Amino acid sequence: MNAAPAIEVSHLYKSYQGTIAVDDVSFDVAPGEIFGLIGPNGAGKTTMIECVLGLRSPDSGRVRVLGLDPDADRERLHQIVGAQLQQSALPGLLKVGEILGLYRSFYQNPADAGELLGVLGLAGKLKKRYMSLSGGQQQRLSIALALIGRPEVALLDEMTTGLDPQARRDTSDLIAAVRDRGTTIVLVTHYMEEAERLCDRVAVIDRGRIVATGSPAGLAQRAGGSRQVRFVPSGPFDDQLLTRLPEVAGVVRNGRQVVVSGSGDLVSAVIAALTLAGLAAREVTMESATLEDAYLRLTERGPHNGGAVSRQ
Numbered sequence: 001m002n003a004a005p006a007i008e009v010s011h012l013y014k015s016y017q018g019t020i021a022v023d024d025v026s027f028d029v030a031p032g033e034i035f036g037l038i039g040p041n042g043a044g045k046t047t048m049i050e051c052v053l054g055l056r057s058p059d060s061g062r063v064r065v066l067g068l069d070p071d072a073d074r075e076r077l078h079q080i081v082g083a084q085l086q087q088s089a090l091p092g093l094l095k096v097g098e099i100l101g102l103y104r105s106f107y108q109n110p111a112d113a114g115e116l117l118g119v120l121g122l123a124g125k126l127k128k129r130y131m132s133l134s135g136g137q138q139q140r141l142s143i144a145l146a147l148i149g150r151p152e153v154a155l156l157d158e159m160t161t162g163l164d165p166q167a168r169r170d171t172s173d174l175i176a177a178v179r180d181r182g183t184t185i186v187l188v189t190h191y192m193e194e195a196e197r198l199c200d201r202v203a204v205i206d207r208g209r210i211v212a213t214g215s216p217a218g219l220a221q222r223a224g225g226s227r228q229v230r231f232v233p234s235g236p237f238d239d240q241l242l243t244r245l246p247e248v249a250g251v252v253r254n255g256r257q258v259v260v261s262g263s264g265d266l267v268s269a270v271i272a273a274l275t276l277a278g279l280a281a282r283e284v285t286m287e288s289a290t291l292e293d294a295y296l297r298l299t300e301r302g303p304h305n306g307g308a309v310s311r312q
Helices: 045-053 075-077 096-104 111-121 135-147 165-180 191-198 214-225 266-276 291-298
Strands: 007-016 019-030 036-039 060-065 081-086 151-157 184-188 201-208 209-214 227-233 250-256 257-262 280-288
Touching: 007 045, 019 045, 019 209, 036 045, 036 165, 036 191, 045 060, 045 081, 045 151, 045 184, 045 227, 081 135, 081 184, 096 111, 096 135, 111 135, 111 165, 111 214, 111 280, 135 151, 165 184, 165 191, 191 214, 201 214, 201 291, 209 291, 214 291, 227 266, 250 266, 257 266, 266 280
Parallel strands: 036 184, 036 201, 081 151, 151 184
Antiparallel strands: 007 019, 007 060, 201 209, 227 257, 227 280, 250 257
């Protein structure tokens, strides 16, 4: 028997002054899964997160988090759900240690604050006032606060925006470790490599709707599934040697280099055909479609209309 979803969103609809932000969205998140939400600015991602957290009430639709209603069961939900929002503010004069102490007091079994701060690069900042932290340090502190209560579900909205590459990698490693301990995570991100590395599944959001859902690799294959093999042949050959192969969609020459596009086991098919012709492929490289390719194709559009919603 399959476990009940950790998060259930069914036919969610939310508008602001007649502008639709979320339009009949449905998705489930499995227990222990990292589920990504990706999409352009203004696509409705943050509004979805706020409805799941109970910070906004949907106009219609149903949301359940671990079986709880975010509106009716807000207090119970607070104990088991952590959140890092895209925009948050804390009193500037409070010190990092004071903020952490306050948040730890909200939970019955809080996490080790020192461990979180160490991983997030804030170990020496306990006596620093919040207003003196850089933007990236404030972002890392907000992640620590989202995880301080050992949540069963964590919702992280653009958690690595403003972080340098090393801090982004360290934060991603922390999120993977938190998931490995059983936490279900919903991750909103603009970094496609981050989504590919962390997420079990992603939903691509555009104009308030889910336009595709699947694993990062599966979406890449479905939406931009062509592959390319680049090589330098050991001798001349007619393009028909390769274009007649069922795996090959096209052959382009770029000086000495040959670029073959296609699908399936393209590399093996190309090398086998060259070998039968007494040729060798040198300097071989292969490029496959990525989640970014799929994202760009799935959210392809012209200029926004003047009524585009400003929320994410």
